[in-house]
Every structure is written in structure tokens, then in C-alpha cells.
Amino acid sequence: MPHTPGDARSLADAHRALRTAVPDRQVHSSGPGYADGVALWNGAVNHRPALVLTCTTTDDVVLGVRTAREFGLPLSVRSRGHDWAGRALADGGLTLDVRPLSGVRVDPATRTAEVGGGASANHLLAAAGEHGFVGATGTIGTVGVAGLTLGGGYGPLAGRIGLAADNLLAAEVVTADGSVVRTDARHDPDLLWALRGGGGNFGVVTSMTVRLHAVPAVVTGLVLYPWHQAGQVLARVREAQHEAPDDLTIQTGVIAAPDGSPALLVLPTWSGDVVTGEDPSGPVMALTRLGDPLLAQLDTVPHATALAGRDAMFPDGRHVTIRTRSVPALDEAVADVVERFGGRLPTPQSGISLHHFHGAAARVAAADTAFSLRRPHLMAEILGIGEDTGGWADAASAALAEHAFPGGYANLLGPDATDQIPHVHGDNLPRLRRVKAAVDPDGVFAATPLPMS
Known part of the structure; x- marks a missing residue:
């Protein structure tokens, strides 16, 4: 059942209960600790929880869940804070800040890592890199591993190693009744299935075991083409994506050039043999010859270095609106939309990014994980950065809609995307509803869109 902000009495009682159970420094209703707890990547979010509990252990999470239930408070989980829609904060309720749970422990023998629920991609890659491994991440190092994974987890290595999920x-x-559950292929497998793309709607993930991969280095960087060549370059990118081996993921889109004008971005990541990636006649370097580039900067670096190097492009605190659509390919109709809206970015910080989904990620059966869209496709991320950019983002999304699959990427869909939300999980929705009813019948957790009726 939906939760509403607690009344003053229940909030005061909850505050006292928390301060009785944990040190005062972990419970915040104001002051610097509170300000830090509610500061998210999207500065436009104005949700304000009444209380923030800093969770340093799983027991703290259990305490927070049980306290919210006892006193009837809305509950949310805040990790690295990159959900643009602000669902990390329980407006008028209790927010659990799990950032301290950021440890990563690598087992080289099994090629796995135990990753805390508050860890970022940078944390995971730094630990895995000490043993010559990488984990599945998104494109930015500061994003939380748990949130990314639970929603699916597109990333630059997805063609080779699949989604993060x-x-x-x-x-x-930690489930809605305060129980601590360990789920894997043998224990509560339905819950594990739901966590692989069904979002953070089933409890608080305090730690995860993830598979690691031997990828010593990647060949990556960016190629910028002048805007008047956009049509030609997009057509050639389409061909390159269609022919790309698993080891090559080709992200493309529109960003502002140094002079503020739009430019066509091609961002490849090659995770295979470095010699092939660096070969001037190979598939990676061919992406520098799709036109006459303004800039072509491709390097061989650890995957961790590549991700961390992009963090500065997306600083905290700016106003952000995101829309998303998933399209089968970069055909002429989609390219036309990219050109129309990329040619009139509302601010120099805004942009359009097309994430390449193919290879290993597309060979997983749709029913094997909660993430159901397993056909090769492009996930369009439309970023309006700055105030009053929502109209542009909405118009771009509407223009792509007639060329897109129903639904969209759960991690980027806001609560107002009512035309897309019913279709996010496709034929997997009935099973997800059954898992949700079993572990959270009262609807305590609502991290990403999951229609229950």
C-alpha cells in the first residue's frame, strides 16, 4: 500500500527510537550530516526526508526498515545518488544512506567480488584491477554498482560480458519485514531473478556477489565529428554497429563541441586483444575515418582509468531531466530525430547518447532475467541539463517513440513516463509481480517503475 509522510508525533517517536539504537552521528534531521545525505547528482530534486539514517552495517539497515514500518514512514534507500528522478529520498519519511557499505572483496580464485550496496563503479574496478580483473559497470565511475545492476546495467563491455545484471x-x-535474506541460484532463486533487472523494488541490497572478467586494458576514447557531417557519420556508425564483434561496443550521440556548437560523438570501447584494437586497419581505428574528425583521441588504458576519466563530465548539483527510448537500430528515421534535436541542444551541457546493446547481452534469453529486452538495440538517453530543458527532452522522446520498442530502460524512466512504464518488463511482469507480492506485499520499496495492477 502507498505510504504517506509521517505525522509529527510518529516522526519524533521514530527519531527517538533510532537515536536510542545507534550513535547520534548516524541519525540526521538537520545540519551538515543531513545536507550531505540529501545531496544528489541531480540538483533539481527537492524531495526532503524527515530523517536520514547513515547505515554502516546490515544491522543498521534492518533497524531502519523496521523503524519505518513501526512508525508508518515512507522509506527509501540512498546509495551514490545518481537516480535523476530523486527516488533515493523519501519525501517526509526515512532515507537509509548506505554509502558507508562500500567495501569490495575480490576472490581471484573464483573470479568474483563481494560488493557493498554503497559501492561505486570506481570502488569495484579499483579492487578488481589489483588482480587483473574488471566488473560490469556503466559508463561513469561514480555511479553505484547496486542501483545500476538492479535496473539492468548497460555498459561499454556489455557486448563481451553482458549487462551488470x-x-x-x-x-x-534486507526485506520489507526486516529479515536478512541471502539469495543465489540455489537459495530463493526467484528473488535473484527479480534482482537481475527488476530494480530495487524487493528490499535493500546490502551486498552482492558479482562475476569478474580478465580484461587487462581497453582501447577507448572519443571521436568528434563536425555537425555538418552528422548524417554521413550516423549512417556509417549504423554499419559499424551492425558488424561489430562482441569485443567492440560503439556508443554514439550528440554533445557540444568546445565552441558550443553541436558535434557528433563516437565513443568506442574495445575489450579484446589490444593489438587488434590498436591496428590502424582494425574495426576500432576505422571509427576515426567515418568523416573528417574535429578530434580523435583513442588510447589503451585500464577500464578503471577510462571510467574515472569521464566523471568530470557529469558533476553533481546541476539540474537534470532525462528521457529514454529503446530503438531497434540507428536507421534513417532514428538518425533524423538525432539530427533534428541534436542540432538544437537547449544548453551546452545537454546531449543525446545512444548506448549500444549487442553481443553477449543480446544472447541471454528474455525470460532468464527480469530485464527482458534482449534483442540488439540502442538505448537512447536524452539529457536535458540546466533549467527549462524538459520541453526539449520531452519533444525528442516523443519523436523517437514511433520508432521505439514499447517500454524503456527502468533506471532512466521517471514516474511520469506512463506510456512506457507498463511495458518495461514485457512478458516478465507477471512473475515480477508474484515475487513482489511474496517479499513486499505492502509496497514498502518503490525504486524503479514496477506496475502492480
């Missing part, structure tokens, strides 16, 4: 092997979860 595909690499989730087990999890420790």
Missing part, C-alpha cells in the same frame, strides 16, 4: 550471482537483501 547478467553478472549478479548472489545478494544479501
Whole structure:
């Protein structure tokens, strides 16, 4: 059942109960600790929880869940804070800040890592890199591993190793009644299935076991083409994506050039043999010859270095609106939309990014994980950065809609995407509803869109 902000008496009682159970420094209703707890990547979010509990252990999470239930408070989980829609914060309720749960422990023998629910991609890659491994991540290092994974987890290595969700092997979860559950392929497998793309709607993930991969280095970087060549370059990118081997993921889109004008971005990541990636006649370097580039900067670096290097492009605190659509391919109709809206970015910080889904990620059966869209496709991320950019983002999304699959990427869909939300999980929705009813019948957790009726 939906939760509403607690009344003053229940909030005061909850505050006292928390301060009785944990040190004062972990419970915040104001002051610097509170300000830090509610500061998200999207500065436009104005949700304000009444209380923030800093969770340093799984027991703290259990305490927070049980306290919210006892006093009837809305509950949310805040990790690295990159959900643009602000669902990390329980407006008028209790927010559990799990950032301290950021440890990563690598087992080289099994090629796995135990990753805390508050860890970022940078944390995971730093630990895995000490043993010559990488984990499945998104494109930015500061994004939380848990949130990314639970929603699916597109990333630059997806063609070779699959989505982040595909690499989730087990999890420790605090469920809505305050129980601590360990789920894996043998224990509560339905819950594990739901966590692989069904979002953070089933409990608080305090730790995860994820699969690691031997990728010593990647060949990556960016190629910028002048805007008047956009049509030609997009057509050639379409061909390159269609022919791309698993080891090559080709992200493309529109960003502002240094002079503020739009430019066509091609961002490849090659995770195979470095010699092939660096070969001037190979498939990676061919992407520097799709036109006459303004800039072509491709390097061989550890995957961790590549991700961390992009963090500065997306600083905290700016106003952000995101829309998303998933399209079968970069055909002429989609390219036309990209050109129309990319040619009039509302601010120099805004942009359009097309994430390449193919290879290993597309060979997983739709029913094997909660993430159901397993056909090769492009996930369009329309970023309006700055105030009053929502109209542009809405118009771009509407223009792509007639060329897109129903639904969209759960991690980027806001609560107002009512035309897309019913279709996010496709034929997997009935099973997800059954898992939700079993572990959270009162609807305590609502992290990403999951229609229950």
C-alpha cells in the first residue's frame, strides 16, 4: 500500500527510537550530516526526508526498515545518488544512506567480488584491477554498482560480458519485514531473478556477489565529428554497429563541441586483444575515418582509468531531466530525430547518447532475467541539463517513440513516463509481480517503475 509522510508525533517517536539504537552521528534531521545525505547528482530534486539514517552495517539497515514500518514512514534507500528522478529520498519519511557499505572483496580464485550496496563503479574496478580483473559497470565511475545492476546495467563491455545484471550471482537483501535474506541460484532463486533487472523494488541490497572478467586494458576514447557531417557519420556508425564483434561496443550521440556548437560523438570501447584494437586497419581505428574528425583521441588504458576519466563530465548539483527510448537500430528515421534535436541542444551541457546493446547481452534469453529486452538495440538517453530543458527532452522522446520498442530502460524512466512504464518488463511482469507480492506485499520499496495492477 502507498505510504504517506509521517505525522509529527510518529516522526519524533521514530527519531527517538533510532537515536536510542545507534550513535547520534548516524541519525540526521538537520545540519551538515543531513545536507550531505540529501545531496544528489541531480540538483533539481527537492524531495526532503524527515530523517536520514547513515547505515554502516546490515544491522543498521534492518533497524531502519523496521523503524519505518513501526512508525508508518515512507522509506527509501540512498546509495551514490545518481537516480535523476530523486527516488533515493523519501519525501517526509526515512532515507537509509548506505554509502558507508562500500567495501569490495575480490576472490581471484573464483573470479568474483563481494560488493557493498554503497559501492561505486570506481570502488569495484579499483579492487578488481589489483588482480587483473574488471566488473560490469556503466559508463561513469561514480555511479553505484547496486542501483545500476538492479535496473539492468548497460555498459561499454556489455557486448563481451553482458549487462551488470547478467553478472549478479548472489545478494544479501534486507526485506520489507526486516529479515536478512541471502539469495543465489540455489537459495530463493526467484528473488535473484527479480534482482537481475527488476530494480530495487524487493528490499535493500546490502551486498552482492558479482562475476569478474580478465580484461587487462581497453582501447577507448572519443571521436568528434563536425555537425555538418552528422548524417554521413550516423549512417556509417549504423554499419559499424551492425558488424561489430562482441569485443567492440560503439556508443554514439550528440554533445557540444568546445565552441558550443553541436558535434557528433563516437565513443568506442574495445575489450579484446589490444593489438587488434590498436591496428590502424582494425574495426576500432576505422571509427576515426567515418568523416573528417574535429578530434580523435583513442588510447589503451585500464577500464578503471577510462571510467574515472569521464566523471568530470557529469558533476553533481546541476539540474537534470532525462528521457529514454529503446530503438531497434540507428536507421534513417532514428538518425533524423538525432539530427533534428541534436542540432538544437537547449544548453551546452545537454546531449543525446545512444548506448549500444549487442553481443553477449543480446544472447541471454528474455525470460532468464527480469530485464527482458534482449534483442540488439540502442538505448537512447536524452539529457536535458540546466533549467527549462524538459520541453526539449520531452519533444525528442516523443519523436523517437514511433520508432521505439514499447517500454524503456527502468533506471532512466521517471514516474511520469506512463506510456512506457507498463511495458518495461514485457512478458516478465507477471512473475515480477508474484515475487513482489511474496517479499513486499505492502509496497514498502518503490525504486524503479514496477506496475502492480
